[in-house]
Amino acid sequence: MSTATLDAAAVKADFPLLAREVHGTPIVYLDSGATSQKPRAVLDAMDRYYEEINANVHRGAYHIAERATTASEDARRSVARFIGATDEHEVVFTKNATEAVNLVAHAWGRSNLAEGDVVLVSLLEHHANIVPWHQLAAERGIEVRWIPTTDDGRLNLGALDHLLEGVRLVAVTAASNVTGDLPPVRRLADAAHSVGALCLVDASQYVPHRATDVADLGCDFLAFTGHKMCGPTGIGVLWGRRELLDAMPPFLGGGEMILDVRRDGFTPNEVPWRFEAGTPPIAEMIGLGAAVDYLEQLGMDAVAAHEVDLTAYALRTLGDRFDDDLVIHGPADTTDRGGTLSMCLGEIHAHDLSQVLDQHGVCVRAGHHCAKPLMRELGVTATARASLYLYNDESDVDALADALDEAARFFAF
Amino acid sequence: MPGLEDLYREIILDHYRNPRNRGELETPPAVVAEGFNPLCGDEVKVYVVVDGDTITDIRIGGQGCSISQSSASMMTTAVVGKTVDEARDVLRSFKQMMSIHEHGLGADADPADASTPSGLGDLEALRGVVKFPVRIKCATLGWNTFDQALAEVDSPA
Numbered sequence: 001m002s003t004a005t006l007d008a009a010a011v012k013a014d015f016p017l018l019a020r021e022v023h024g025t026p027i028v029y030l031d032s033g034a035t036s037q038k039p040r041a042v043l044d045a046m047d048r049y050y051e052e053i054n055a056n057v058h059r060g061a062y063h064i065a066e067r068a069t070t071a072s073e074d075a076r077r078s079v080a081r082f083i084g085a086t087d088e089h090e091v092v093f094t095k096n097a098t099e100a101v102n103l104v105a106h107a108w109g110r111s112n113l114a115e116g117d118v119v120l121v122s123l124l125e126h127h128a129n130i131v132p133w134h135q136l137a138a139e140r141g142i143e144v145r146w147i148p149t150t151d152d153g154r155l156n157l158g159a160l161d162h163l164l165e166g167v168r169l170v171a172v173t174a175a176s177n178v179t180g181d182l183p184p185v186r187r188l189a190d191a192a193h194s195v196g197a198l199c200l201v202d203a204s205q206y207v208p209h210r211a212t213d214v215a216d217l218g219c220d221f222l223a224f225t226g227h228k229m230c231g232p233t234g235i236g237v238l239w240g241r242r243e244l245l246d247a248m249p250p251f252l253g254g255g256e257m258i259l260d261v262r263r264d265g266f267t268p269n270e271v272p273w274r275f276e277a278g279t280p281p282i283a284e285m286i287g288l289g290a291a292v293d294y295l296e297q298l299g300m301d302a303v304a305a306h307e308v309d310l311t312a313y314a315l316r317t318l319g320d321r322f323d324d325d326l327v328i329h330g331p332a333d334t335t336d337r338g339g340t341l342s343m344c345l346g347e348i349h350a351h352d353l354s355q356v357l358d359q360h361g362v363c364v365r366a367g368h369h370c371a372k373p374l375m376r377e378l379g380v381t382a383t384a385r386a387s388l389y390l391y392n393d394e395s396d397v398d399a400l401a402d403a404l405d406e407a408a409r410f411f412a413f
Numbered sequence: 414m415p416g417l418e419d420l421y422r423e424i425i426l427d428h429y430r431n432p433r434n435r436g437e438l439e440t441p442p443a444v445v446a447e448g449f450n451p452l453c454g455d456e457v458k459v460y461v462v463v464d465g466d467t468i469t470d471i472r473i474g475g476q477g478c479s480i481s482q483s484s485a486s487m488m489t490t491a492v493v494g495k496t497v498d499e500a501r502d503v504l505r506s507f508k509q510m511m512s513i514h515e516h517g518l519g520a521d522a523d524p525a526d527a528s529t530p531s532g533l534g535d536l537e538a539l540r541g542v543v544k545f546p547v548r549i550k551c552a553t554l555g556w557n558t559f560d561q562a563l564a565e566v567d568s569p570a
Contacts, residue, residue, distance in 0.1 A: 351453050351478035351551065352421075359417055370456035381454040381476055410417065411426075411479075 004023065006298060006306040008393040014039040014294075015391050025361035028399040033177050033205060033364050033387030035227045038291075041213070044232055045290035046283045057275070057282055058100055058256065072282050075289025076272070082292045083222065084213030085239055092238040092272040093285055097204040098128040100223035101171075103275060104200055107248040108221075109169075115141035118166040120197075122147035122155055123377050124183065126217035127370040129223075131285040133171065147172070149377055151201050153179025160191055167197045174206035174217070178371050178378075178385070179330035180311075180340035181290035182206070189218035197308040198244070204228055206391070209307055209338055211300035214239055222351040226284065231291035232390040233283035238275070252277035303390045311339040314397045318343075321401050329378050337386030342369070344403055350382035350410050356410055357384070360403035419541035420548065421479065428483035433490050436472045438462060444565040445469070448558030450471060450550050455481050463566045466496040471554065480539075480548050485555025487536050504556055505532055510540055510548050514549045 012018050015037045017070065020027050025032055029037060056066040057072050071089075080088040094100045097278070109132075119133045133144045145163060148156045152175065170192035174185050186411040189199040189288055207222075208229035210223075221244070240248075250257050250268045254277035260267040268274045295303065312334045318326055322345070329342040345353055354366035361408040365385045368375045375381060386400055438445075438460035455477030462470040463488045471493050477485045488507075492500040511532065541554045 267560065349478035351480070351548070353453075355420065355548070356417060356544070369454060371452070381456065382478075410421070 006302045006390060008306065008391065009132055011298065012391045012393070013375075014041070015173075016043070017275060018391060019129050022361050025360055028052050028360075028362040028396050028403075029250065029401060030386040030388065030392065030396060031363045031365050032208075032228065032392075033255075033385060036208060036230050036389055037391065038232065038287075039230055039294050042232065042287050043289045046232060049283045049286045054282075056279055056381050060121060063341045068282060072280065073287040075285040075292075078289040078292045079237055080239075081241055082178050082296065083207065083210070084215055089139050089240050090239050090242050090245060092240065092275045093280055094223075094236040094275075095234060095236055095281070096227075096236035097202060097223045098223075098224040098236070100180060101200070101202065101249045102222070103238050104160040104221050104240070105136055106199075107251045107275070108244065109133075109136050109142075109372075110140070111247075113140055113142050113168055113177075116143065117168045118143045118145050118167045119144045119171055120147060120163055120167045120192075121171050122173065122183070122262050123149045123374050124153075124155060124161040124173050124179065124181060125171070125205070125371065125373070126173065126177055126202060128174060128204075129200075129374070130169055130352060130373065139395075145268065146373070147177075149374065152192070152332060153378070154181045154336075155183045155373075157184075157187070160188075161273040164191060164195045164197070167192065167195055169198050169200060171200040172202070174201050174203040175209065175340075176330070176371075176374075177205045177387075178342050178369050178383070180338040180342075181331055182210075182336040183217060184204070184336075185217045187387060188229070190219075191256045193218075198378065203341070210304050215340055220244060220307060224289040228242050229288075230290055230294055231288035232284045234281045235288045240340045241245075242271070245275075248275075250274050250277070254382055271323070298390065306390060307339045307388055308392065310392060310397065311337065311341075313394055314339070314341060314386075314388065314400075316396055318404075320405065322377075322408075339392075341388075343386065343404075344380060345407060346381055348407060352411065353384045353404075353407050356407035357400070357403045360399065362400055392395035415541065415544035417542065420545055422538040424487075424535055424538045425444045425479065425483040428486040432473065432474050432482055432486040433441050434486065434493070436460075436476070437474050438470060443472075444562050444569070445541045446558045446561035446565060447475075448554050448561065449451040450477070450481070450554050452547075452550065455551065455554060457485055457555050457558050459485070459555060461559070461566065463497060463563075466498070468492055468495055468497065468500055471559075475553065478551055480542060481554045484539055484542075484552040485558075487539070488555050488559060490535070491536060492559070496568075497566065498558075500533065501563065503533070503536075504560060506510075506555060507536055507539075507556055511543060511553050537565065541559040 055066040057069040067163035198220040201219040207224040220240040227233040240285040257277040439454040458474035461474040
């Protein structure tokens, strides 16, 4: 199934958008950390659903309704297989990773956390894995505690034992969307369990890029989103251990999430449907299933190897061409590092930098990347972030470097 | 297709490299307002001293991109010495210039060539920002914050 190496040119050809030109120049898409492009296979699968079997799921007893139900539940099985979950009922579809974390905060947090309990997060977290805990702190009086970072944007676990006191949940990212660091999730999950706490992993920037096995990670909850892994927007996943999900009350109330509704109350449905109130994003579920099939066909080991090689090339090329003028906030080599390059070029503001890059067709994200506590720690308000994915190749990195040269010339710092 | 020169006019880059009225003022007598652009993390502080009806001093703190910094810098030179009402007129004119709806920005619309005179002087250089809709918030950040500061003058907290 998996091949040793990735044929980058063939992969690129699978993505219709990457054949486009902007401002009269071929598009160089380096913002997959924000959202990935979609392969033809995903777009076709979603079109086929609407053109051939569009019907609501778990309701109609007619042919296309059954086909739609089967297709969307097949997608759940594909996702379960993709992350090594043995029980597809452990895969809850959400709107995105943010909703997945909020689901845990509402359904598990409000049932299990009381005043004084500690949720341990890290400074690498995206706001999606911070704000729900701040909200619980305001509402319940829980404490949000922080794992600090090192100068090169990794987690500093030196005081971990001390930090774990009173902790009920360790909520950490598996891959920083700013520095690219891949924290040691297994170690953190084991540490959480050693004090009787649970471990929630925000894997939004991990699942798209690395072979993922929830048993290997050792976590209790895993949150990620479809649109960063070649799937559509509007679909995310919360994976949780079955006994935890079974014990959690519903999150949103409505149709689909109930077994029975009476004048005096309701009986919630089984998991995962208990957490999927209302008509689900059927086309998006099917699209995510197709994305997973696409990635499996390429082989996640091949995807990861390609990205590591390309990240090494990018770090080397940018280092050679810009030396100290370009600061990349993150680990200097590819050890436990993803292809996320948060850059500051001289005194040029990230917004201005990305504007010049755009004139050369180079798409990067400029801003705080929804990680303001980390940005404060790094001492910057904004960076320009290039993020690499399976369809990028050395020519994209070279185009980035050329455009950075142009920016340096234009602003003449 | 709009090019970089539409956005980064020479006078804008000049104000970016040599910002006017940068710094802080003691509060009171100054009032201060703080503005954020949540999209890019830009932060700006506007300090204003109003003596009677007249804006006698104004300073800009914080950090941001060339457009937000230069727009705030140009704003200070445009409003200092003016009465509060006159400053509000400038503010209104500027925000009107920055409004894509006012210009009916479509495929063929070219707001930079709009013939309506705004009486904004050097600030006209920022007209090209409208062609880059994402950057409009950068250009208006200092102005909106200035507006908040004037509201503070009207009714101190």
